[in-house]
Amino acid sequence: MNDLARTVEALLFLSAEPISVERLADAAEVSEGEIVEALARLREHYAEGYRGVVLREVAGGFTLATDPVAERAARRLLARPRTPPLTQAQAECLAIVSYLQPVSRPEIARIRGVASESAVGTLLERGLIEESGRSRFGATLYRTTELFEKLFGLSGLDALPDPSAFDPSPQEEGELRERLLRAGEQRAG
Amino acid sequence: MNDLARTVEALLFLSAEPISVERLADAAEVSEGEIVEALARLREHYAEGYRGVVLREVAGGFTLATDPVAERAARRLLARPRTPPLTQAQAECLAIVSYLQPVSRPEIARIRGVASESAVGTLLERGLIEESGRSRFGATLYRTTELFEKLFGLSGLDALPDPSAFDPSPQEEGELRERLLRAGEQRAG
């Protein structure tokens, strides 16, 4: 495998979604023809029936996916979702998403007063939140998942507990979103 | 590659977190010895320098990661750096937490000689350390996370070098002591 084929393999590995030849060429700073050639080399390595991961061409481009040979083991591995305790940052991000959904990452950062990349990434990985389109400013929006509801034993989003029991200043006016943003901005000073 | 090696490859590809030999064996319904063998086969396929993806042992388990050959293209594709570098203050706090965990912030401050609130806050935010209960004086204790081990390529905390490796040699230490003592006695005379 030459360096370009290796690079294409790494890019396909990293991306959760299919990548077009055009985007691959742009990322690797080579022509589309060279990408097509690298993909042909990769295809030899990922011939079906030989590997646990296969190269697929789907609408929108190329992607790596697991071979059905591993399905039973994958089900067993994932049978019980891992539920390590949430860190404070993760709990805050999840609370913001669950009460305000859909909500964008910049909004989460404004409310928390700090960038929240790592916590949001972990929640996505664990399947507690998912993407839900884009805001009119182009930021990715997030919402909670069905898995989230099951792991919190909620019959639906309307079963979320009323936060007013923990509200430090219930006399404050305004919608929850507006108040959270205001508090976040004051904390950030 | 046999079916078991293919299955292990698929499981490593699917899981966002490193998987221990024990969990792999459980998922694939084979013995740990067979998993170790399958991992050895996989390792041949993923020998560094030949592929865009490499097999790594980190955070107490096995996982796949990209090879640095693809870093430039990965950065262009994902439009974000792998992980921002640490500042000196953050690195010092992280070193103290990694060796003395669980450790409280006052203890970190005592060793560094300055308050370390902001550095500790950033490490928490970036998911490199997390809270781990309270000391008997009520101070929050911190420990490192699995993400820390992943990002620093550590197979486990015991893969950190013995901290005494960072101490000055007995000779250097002796000289420093001499100087301090002579300075202390000199004022008398």
Next chain:
Amino acid sequence: MSLATLDLDLEVFHGPFDLLLTLVLREEVDLLEVDLAEVVLAYVEHLERAGELDLEAATEFLVLIAALLELKSRLMLPQEEDEGLDLEPREAAEELLARMLEYHRYKAAAEHLHERLAAEHGHRYRSAPLPPELRRISIEAAEAAYDPELLARAIGDLLRIPPPLDLTHVRRPAVSVDQRLRHLRDLLATRNRFSFDDAVKGADRLTEAVTLFALLELYKAGEAKWEQEVPFGPITVVPTQ
């Protein structure tokens, strides 16, 4: 901005701070002759020129200057007062050494972490949600593991606005230097000479301190001077003739 770029121009030393430190430790420069306040001032100027506070460099500087100050203050104490100290000079040096070594250890460990992270540069991990068919499985098998109250509690924490600093407990000083200046001038005019104790009889500590400050003002203005025969003995204030 690193400490290596902090250039000092002192009476006994001219050069970078790092070098000064080395020379002090090698005793090629006598710490007793180094004006540490000058070093601090030079550092502050250095910060101002840089236009920003580099917390890391500041941290390093503070640790080093604190160690130097501690050492120097021990050097400056007169010999006969040693008995009164909590620490003998040997112990003091040992304690200082232990602290410097401990910090040194974690500073070097931090360097090691920097190198490790740099060596890992280029190894990225995959972070992707599960494929839809497997996502289903984990939802089916999922059981309640978290308490929903933790979400409401987190919202409560996020709604908290830090209270503005409460300054009501900080009383304005009940005495002013002007008042105490008037008091001292009255005493000088009526009694010619008087003891400082008399001037502050029945007064609280704050008033005593302000009175001492007023006395210094009088001295500066050339209106009064004082006599004190033994350390901690009575102070007698007399007008300047």
